[in-house]
Amino acid sequence: MSKIIEVSDLKKSFGPLEAVKKIDFYVEEGSLFAFLGPNGAGKSTTIDMISTQLKPDGGRIIINGYELGQEDDHIRSSIGIVFQDSLLDPLLTVEENLRTRGSFYGMSRAELDAAITSASVTANVTEFLKRPYGKLSGGQRRRADIARALIHTPKILFLDEPTTGLDPQTRKSVWEMVLKLQREQGMTVFLTTHYMEEAAQADYITIIDHGEVLAHGTPLELKTRYTSDVLKIKPKHDEELVALLEEQVGTSGYERDTAGIYCIPLEKTLDALPLLDLSRDNIDNVEIINGTLDDVFIRLTGTEVRNG
């Protein structure tokens, strides 16, 4: 597969604040790419630069073969963006919104008509095409936003937290639409999200913080590299288990939490078996927790996913 987005050595400062210090990554054509980072990590700044809204201080960005800063209009024609906030006109109907926005891409009237029909079918907005955007529900608006982003059948679809603020059902249907676009239409999807279960479905993840790339890889690679499974045992008798653990894993190999549960990080899931065998009679309750992307994120950025 070829690289459809290539970012190298990207830099951007706002006065003394280095929002982006040095960011390199690439996105393969047709993939679902998740770009993660806590708020203030430099995510939005990076996206603003990729989407031609902000001029980088240094570095190079190539999108769909076009160089940023020289062929910006070609780049703009290659990308569709679903912004975090709703940016369509509330007083206009969905169709009028699509028609106005579609006219930016130099289509003929017939092409535009066809584009509106196809975008509305894909984003499932046909039933409220004639209603004012301002009167739609949150989920309907989001779908209209997606239809707008698809109006010129872009090669790359940017989604900036597309499911934030939606109810669980709507979130699911919007998410399924995104997956469908990528899988069935081969569109490259560039996603930022706060939901790790969404990021987990990406083909590739890049995590940034403080304007630098912290880690990248497939979800599986990241989990293997940055998390471990944890064995949790609630014993019948503390002393017995402590003695066993001291002998088997040493003092630094386990932790007792306030609920009286012993947590033992494992190299491999199978390492749990000998420990369980040895403490079989002393176990009140036991579970093995697999590492998650949340753990990866917290481990790397030292924070919970900062919301808001």
Next chain:
Amino acid sequence: MIAIAQRNLRIFFRDRAAVLFSLLAVFIILGLYVIFLADNIVAGLPEIPGVDFLINSWILAGILAVTSVTSTMGAFGIMVEDRSRKILKDFTTSPLQKAKLTGGYILSACSVGIIMSIVALLLGEGYLLLFDGELLPWASLLEVLGLIVLAVLASSSIVFFITTFMRSSNAFSAASTVIGTLIGFLTGIYVPVGSLPDTVQWVIKLFPISHAGVLIRSVMLERPMEVSFAGAPAEALEQFEQNMGVVYQLGDYTVQSWLSITILIGTTLLFFGLSMLNLSRKSK
């Protein structure tokens, strides 16, 4: 550009409150005039026939000059709103040339200005007819329309220049309130310009939009003055014209129509030029 202008027009005319408010200035001035000012002005004039027709035409001409400013202001509000609500992001990430976007805003503001001025003109003509007046003859009507276009161009250039400094809707609505209040005075439409102190007269005569007022008055008062000053001495007419701002006197020089038109066109070019400078300074 057309698509953007079309969008703006749709948004403007679909916001009924905005449309009403942009006509509100017309109604307020008319109200002030009917309730307070008309009697004063009439009292200051010698006993002449057809005085209602004369004075009503006079105030209508002033209203048209003011409407060119207040209505374009409403339309440029969309531009400020786009910026503050970040809708602009959607435009700047599309392959849409900046000049076309700006052109679209200007085109829609001018269209709104012209449409609303024509609405005010029609309402005003209706009012004239109601109070013993006559409708404008066709030739004069065309002249007035031409002057409306000129007035709207000059006003929109000034309003656009002010808009380029506005970042938030609040700042913009504050500015529109101030402008809306001042504009009636600056164009000298509330009281006869001749009854004001000399310095104030100069301020008014140097304010470009007031020249739109002069031009429109000179066309709209042509017929009423014929009626009212038939058989009166020429000095009486001349005095009326100067006092009411139908012609401007700058020192010994009587301002000719061509100069007023030049002032309006010059203002248009100057302020659109300044706006472009201001915009390109900001986009860096």
